[in-house]
Amino acid sequence: MINILQERERQVNCGTEPFRMDCDKHSAAGSVSQRACVFCGSRVVLYPVADALHLVHGPIGCAAYTWDIRGSLSSGPELHRMSFSTDLREMDVIFGGEKRLYGALTDLIGIYRPKAAFVYSTCIVGVIGDDVAAVCKRVGAEQQIPVLAVHSEGFKGTKKDGYQAACSALGELVGTGPTRDIGPRSLNVLGDFNIAGETWAIRRYYERMGLQVVATVTGDGRVDDIRRAHGAALNVVQCSGAMTHLARAMKDKYGIPFLRVSYFGIEDMSKALYDVADHFRDAAMMERARIMVREEVTRILPEIRRLRSGLEGKRAAVYTGGAFKAFSLVRSLRTLGMKTVLAGTQTGNADDYQALRELCDDDTVLVDDTNPLELAKFIQERGVELLIGGVKERPVAYKLGVGFCDHNHERKTCLAGFEGMLNFAREVHATVTSPVWKLIRSSRRETTAAPLDQCGHDCGRCTLPMCCGAPVPPANAVI
Numbered sequence: 001m002i003n004i005l006q007e008r009e010r011q012v013n014c015g016t017e018p019f020r021m022d023c024d025k026h027s028a029a030g031s032v033s034q035r036a037c038v039f040c041g042s043r044v045v046l047y048p049v050a051d052a053l054h055l056v057h058g059p060i061g062c063a064a065y066t067w068d069i070r071g072s073l074s075s076g077p078e079l080h081r082m083s084f085s086t087d088l089r090e091m092d093v094i095f096g097g098e099k100r101l102y103g104a105l106t107d108l109i110g111i112y113r114p115k116a117a118f119v120y121s122t123c124i125v126g127v128i129g130d131d132v133a134a135v136c137k138r139v140g141a142e143q144q145i146p147v148l149a150v151h152s153e154g155f156k157g158t159k160k161d162g163y164q165a166a167c168s169a170l171g172e173l174v175g176t177g178p179t180r181d182i183g184p185r186s187l188n189v190l191g192d193f194n195i196a197g198e199t200w201a202i203r204r205y206y207e208r209m210g211l212q213v214v215a216t217v218t219g220d221g222r223v224d225d226i227r228r229a230h231g232a233a234l235n236v237v238q239c240s241g242a243m244t245h246l247a248r249a250m251k252d253k254y255g256i257p258f259l260r261v262s263y264f265g266i267e268d269m270s271k272a273l274y275d276v277a278d279h280f281r282d283a284a285m286m287e288r289a290r291i292m293v294r295e296e297v298t299r300i301l302p303e304i305r306r307l308r309s310g311l312e313g314k315r316a317a318v319y320t321g322g323a324f325k326a327f328s329l330v331r332s333l334r335t336l337g338m339k340t341v342l343a344g345t346q347t348g349n350a351d352d353y354q355a356l357r358e359l360c361d362d363d364t365v366l367v368d369d370t371n372p373l374e375l376a377k378f379i380q381e382r383g384v385e386l387l388i389g390g391v392k393e394r395p396v397a398y399k400l401g402v403g404f405c406d407h408n409h410e411r412k413t414c415l416a417g418f419e420g421m422l423n424f425a426r427e428v429h430a431t432v433t434s435p436v437w438k439l440i441r442s443s444r445r446e447t448t449a450a451p452l453d454q455c456g457h458d459c460g461r462c463t464l465p466m467c468c469g470a471p472v473p474p475a476n477a478v479i
């Protein structure tokens with residue numbers, strides 16, 4: 001029996017009535033949100049800065065929860081892969097943790113000699129009131145490196161507030177490095193986290209167009225590059241929720257314009273490159289972009305067409321962190337002949353959902369900050385054959401016997417760029433057409449007293465109205 005919680009009814013839309021998504025708010029009590037805490041939000045953004053020290057000021061559980069959380073690769077140092085914590089205990093909670101923080105920071109900087117240090121505040125630090133900024137300032141002055149307080153107490157908002165805390169810390173770094181060798185055809189890549197080497201692929205595209213990439217923030221990130229990022233002529237922002245705050249701050253402070261892009265799917269990847277070339281009003285750069293897109297698409301299209309023939313008409317659900325990725329996935333699934341019947345995000349805003357409504361089919365269900373029960377309900381109700389999400393969505397898909405594609409930060413496959421689109425098509429095809437789902441369905445039939453195929457179909461979902469062609473129940477119906 002699955003109901004939509006009454007408090008969440010305005011965060012779900014089935015496309016039948018005009019709406020404005022009631023999002024950007026704390027998760028409803030009892031919803032068991034798929035969304036992470038403020039601290040986790042800041043940790044995922046800053047984690048890929050590979051030559052910085054990352055120190056979690058709090059109990060060990062917070063550090064364990066976010067240790068090695070992204071599959072972000074580094075072309076050099078790998079200090080980011082170490083997880084340091086002040087491991088606050090009962091006596092620190094009673095007497096304060098500042099002394100412990102000072103000692104841990106001083107020791108770690110002495111041992112690892114990082115280019116900078118980020119200190120993350122967790123829930124308990126907010127409760128006991130440690131002056132983290134003051135400790136960071138003192139250690140920074142003593143050690144002569146930037147030591148940045150990340151005000152990310154887990155309880156003080158949503159994951160999006162964690163993005164903002166991370167951007168504020170990065171903003172303190174930007175503007176402190178030399179910019180002498182930066183030319184007018186230059187940009188920063190914001191909001192790509194180099195999962196499985198994706199930032200490297202994107203950097204190569206821009207360099208083939210004749211652009212200088214000053215800083216990648218934060219995928220394969222380096223402190224010195226971020227410090228001089230204010231010398232670039234343009235900020236190109238992917239993952240709009242995570243990095244728009246920094247892009248806006250740099251526009252206000254340094255006058256650097258920014259473009260919002262996505263690197264997922266043929267359409268959006270090509271558009272990103274064309275938009276950048278268009279921004280610089282450089283005909284030669286635009287021509288180089290066109291040639292590159294033509295070459296790349298010609299290379300991957302035959303294989304994508306072959307894979308599409310096995311996917312035509314299949315139904316997919318998409319649940320992502322930010323809205324831009326959801327847009328790209330809906331388009332990419334269309335490229336593969338698939339229909340998105342359910343789409344949602346953790347951090348989208350009302351305008352994002354309006355754009356998603358216009359992009360999706362009329363009967364696509366939209367969900368904001370969803371939970372496993374709602375996901376399960378709509379997956380069953382809409383006959384979903386593929387769920388695209390992250391580590392928390394994976395068990396929902398497997399328990400229901402549907403294919404799953406990991407499109408979040410733990411994955412090990414490059415899904416960005418043109419090569420990434422081909423990898424995506426292969427992953428989707430492999431999971432959707434896997435024979436394992438038939439085995440699961442037949443084992444269900446064996447363990448179910450009443451036969452499942454009441455309507456004569458061999459789909460294993462025959463207790464559901466849609467299997468036998470009956471109308472789909474309204475979103476808030478009990479099934």
Ligand code: SF4
Pocket residue numbers: 037038039040058061062065121122123124153154155
């Ligand atoms: S909610 Fe608080 S205690 Fe839990 S992981 Fe986040 S910061 Fe740590």
